[in-house]
Amino acid sequence: MCIDHKMMCKCGTLTASLNFRDEIMPVEVVNRIFCPQCAADVSFNAENMLRDNDWIIEYDMDVARFMAHKLSGAEITPEYLFDQGYCTWRGVYPTDHIDSVKEREELVKLAKINPRKYLDEIKKWGIDRMERLAQEGWRKAHAGQ
Numbered sequence: 001m002c003i004d005h006k007m008m009c010k011c012g013t014l015t016a017s018l019n020f021r022d023e024i025m026p027v028e029v030v031n032r033i034f035c036p037q038c039a040a041d042v043s044f045n046a047e048n049m050l051r052d053n054d055w056i057i058e059y060d061m062d063v064a065r066f067m068a069h070k071l072s073g074a075e076i077t078p079e080y081l082f083d084q085g086y087c088t089w090r091g092v093y094p095t096d097h098i099d100s101v102k103e104r105e106e107l108v109k110l111a112k113i114n115p116r117k118y119l120d121e122i123k124k125w126g127i128d129r130m131e132r133l134a135q136e137g138w139r140k141a142h143a144g145q
């Protein structure tokens, strides 16, 4: 099971959707989120931060290490938390969940008219989208390649 959590960035411009695999980490493991705008003022610290494109997640590594007893012997780093899905974006990038719903709305209309074409289109949409996100440089879009 995974829990979803929405969190506003420090400057309050954007909201990111986060996902916590197996509920091992509590939401408190995230200190702050920085969107590209507020991340510009942050001095990056690889000890407790993860950068994905121009976004930054700042983790509370004390919380992470404290909860890590459930993860046998793994070295707990921001990369580990993100890449293993224990605290990562919901979807590929921070606002993926919101954007994909909007993008899919158009396709859903097609589903009512022509279900077969809809299936082709949604498949194509998924592939094109992943390519675009990989090109944009999102960490999770690259992970599967």
Ligand SMILES: [Zn+2]
Binding pocket: 009, 010, 011, 012, 013, 014, 034, 035, 036, 037, 038, 039
């Ligand atoms: Zn911001």
